Amino acid sequence: MEQNSQPVSTSVPQRMRAAAFSVHIFTAMGGGVALIAMLEAVREHWxxxxxxxxxxxxxxxxxxxIARRLDVMRLQPNWSGEVLDLVVDFVTYVFVPAYAITSSGRLLPMAAPLLGIGIVVSGALYFADRRMKAADNHFRGFPxxxxxxxxxxFLLHLPPALSSLGIAILIVLTFVPFHVLHPLRVVRLRWLTLWMLAAWAVLAVYALARDFDVGIPIVAVLCAIAAYIVGSDAAIRLIRTFKA
Incomplete structure (x- = not known):
C-alpha cells in the first residue's frame, strides 16, 4: 500500500472510506500480534x-x-499503507525474532547480545534500502x-558456536547483492514455489505442535525448501552461465 496524493471526491460514500480505513487497522493489528508474540517469548513459550x-x-x-481491492490508496490518501506495513514488518520480522534469538540460549553467551544488535541494525538498514527488491521482484541480499x-x-538446535556463526553470516548476507526468491511475487516457477510454500507451512505447524521434536525427514524437507527459496535464483543463473 502506498500513499496517493489524489483528492477523494466528496461523493464517495462514508462506508467506502470506512472500509478502506479498516484495512489500515487490520495491517496495524500485526503490531498487536507482535506484542503477544513478544510476551510469549519473554515467558520462553517459543x-x-x-x-x-x-x-x-x-x-x-x-x-x-484487500487494500488493492478496496482502493485504499485513493480513498484514504492521508495514511501511508507502505509506511505502516514497514513499521509492522520490522517488529514482526526483525525485532521480536531478534529478542528470541538473543535470549534463546542457543548462541554463544558473549556473542548473543552483539549478534542481536547486529540483527536489529542490519534489519533497520535493509528496510530503509530503496534497492531491497530487484526489477523481477527478487529480494536483494538476505531479506x-x-x-x-x-x-x-530452534529447529536445528546446532551447537552454540555454529548457530552464532550462522547468524553472523546472515547479517553479512543482508548487504550482499545476491537474489532471494519472493515466494508470492516472483513469476518464474511460481506454481512450484506455491506448492513448496504450502508444504513448508504444514510441516512448520506440525513442528510447532510438537515443540520442534520432529524427525530427521521433516527437518530435511524444511531445510530443502529453505535452500530453494534462498538459492534457486543463484542456481538458475549458474546453470545459464554454463550453458552460454
Missing amino acids: ASMFGWLGVALIIDAIDGP ALWNAAAFYL
Missing part, C-alpha cells in the same frame, strides 16, 4: 511465539490484496527474514 508470528505473517500476506532464521535456529 512454539507459541512462532505461532503468533505466523498469524502476523498471514496478516501481512493478505492485507495488500531480513529473521522470523524464519529464528525458526530454523
